[in-house]
Amino acid sequence: MQNRKYQVFISSTYSDLVEERKKVLDILLMAECIPAGMEAFVATDVEQFEVIKKVIDLCDYYILIIGQRYGSINPDTGISYTEMEYDYAIKNKIPVLAFVLDEQTVLPDDKKENEPDKVERLKAFRAKALTNRLCSIWKNTDELVGKVAVSIMTAKETIERPGWQRGTDFDEASLRRTIMKLQEENENLKVKLNDAIETVHSFTEIKNVAFENYDVKIDYHYTPTGSYRRSGSIEKKLPEIFKVIATQMMDVSLTESAISDAIKSKYASITGCMVYFNDSQQIKVILNQLRALGLIYSSWSENAGKLYWGLTIKGRRYRDEMIVVKENVMSVDNTEE
Known part of the structure; x- marks a missing residue:
């Protein structure tokens, strides 16, 4: 629909993919999408993950970028927060666009996983993501950016999502008063x-x-x-x-x-x-x-x-x-x- 914008959640490990995340953000803005996730929503503990789930619920599409790091592991589930985000998106039927780094790509040591247990977990996570029909392999940042651009435009045309549209048919002052009244009633109900x-x-x-x-x-x-x-x-x-x-x-x-x-x-x-x-x-x-x-x-x-x-x-x-x-x-x- 004309003037409709789509919200896209971006999920990945952080320190090893800083530049890639920034460029994906730019591409989404150029595609007239609303990026979510990124640096403001990097899950490092359970409480942050609870906030992130609510953000994912509001998104139209979910982008997963996998490099050569597995990321922080949740002590209760034994899997990384990035994989938990992916599983949550799949469970809630958010269309997932996955981009997995080619295994042959050589990266510096600080961008690779060096713990044997995490290496195995990353391997299993890669295999799971690769089963997604909307998954692509990338070898460098430029290739990733190009694939994201094509994938998001295709997704917008072929996967119908609600999106967001500017509200014009309402009285803003009246709406604000209604919201304030409902908030007050909510607080009173909590006390009762x-x-x-x-x-x-x-x-x-x-x-x-x-x-x-x-x-x-x-x-x-x-x-x-x-x-x-x-x-x-x-x-x-x-x-x-x-x-x-x-x-x-x-x-x-x-x-x-x-x-x-x-x-x-x-x-x-x-x-x-x-x-x-x-x-x-x-x-x-x-x-x-x-x-x-x-x-x-x-x-x-x-x-x-x-x-x-x-x-x-x-x-x-x-x-x-x-x-x-x-x-x-x-x-x-x-x-x-």
Whole structure:
């Protein structure tokens, strides 16, 4: 349709393909597309990947560029974030245009994978991408740019997508007022929902739920580069663990994985190493304890297909008591002698 623009997500490893990404961006702009992804959306952790999935959902096409690096690996899935993006696009039926670097191309060492495990994973990822009917092989940057230009123009003509079109038939001022009103109503509903959750909890309260005297012990392990597996443990009172979780939450809900990462970052951050909890059920036990105390609640997201955890009003009060800086008020005697 005339004046319609198509949003295109660009996925690849980053440091080894900086120049290629920039030139692909230029080509998409020349093709009157709206680029998404790029430097602003390079997934390096679970939370960023959750944001990226929402961006992919809004895109009309997905471009995958594979070089000779596999990229950062998600500790939960064991595959790279780039491959996770590709799998998500395929699962959600976003048309994928894949561009795989010729295996015979010679690159500098800093642009190649040197870890044997990642080399094998990259090989498998390449093989999977090559099964895509819209996949091309490229040998240099110029060839990549040319193939992207042809592929995106062909895709626009042969694969119908909704695209984006300038809105002209609306009163902008009225629309803004409506949005502000809906946002206000949404916030009020959130407060009422949390109040309802807390009220229900008060009727089903479990007696004598431990908090102040609950000793939490979480065993973990990690493997330094070139060394053997090592172990460690986190030993804290439950209120200290809650403080970490609640501070990370603020006004957002988090997945169990994000909560685990927050605890690891606070108490088990090992430079250059991925840390793994020995007992995968331990975090669930902690979250259930905090829920029984009425400090947090859980909600299932149909869109994301995930369980999220957030603070109740009681939980926010406890958090604020823990972290809010209070003035040191001194008593002054103004009695005249």
